[in-house]
Amino acid sequence: MSAQNVQIAMGRTPLRQKIDMYFTNLGLGLNPYALRRARMREIISLEMKSDAQLARMGLSRDEILPHVFRDLLSV
Template identity: 75%
Template sequence: MSTCNVQIATGRSSLRQKIDLFFTGLGLGVNPYGLQRARMQQIISLEMKSDDQLARMGLTRDDILPHVFRDILAV
């Protein structure tokens, strides 16, 4: 059985930490791993965009996680 050893970092904190903090801020003490895993590609795709590209979509970097999880969480 192989394991993935890839860590994705954005700035000072890893993407996984950023997602954990997002869910913790909503009052969820545990990060729902299934939700995170299912949407990681969309999160990475948005994180890779420039600030100008995000702005054209009506988003800021702080809006990425609420945007990705908007259909399941009222944030």
């Protein structure tokens, strides 16, 4: 199985779509592929944590993407 066939999903929304929607909601007209690919390991690592673990880090699940891309975007 090639890596291109693997789909990662958190809940009902695939992670790739979740990231694309994050950028869409910010009103950015860019293709986030390179940004997503560069930061996917950190995103997955945070998504795998429990809500309690995220809370100890001062994050909620909805704050993962803004946290990961915080150096690029001030929202």
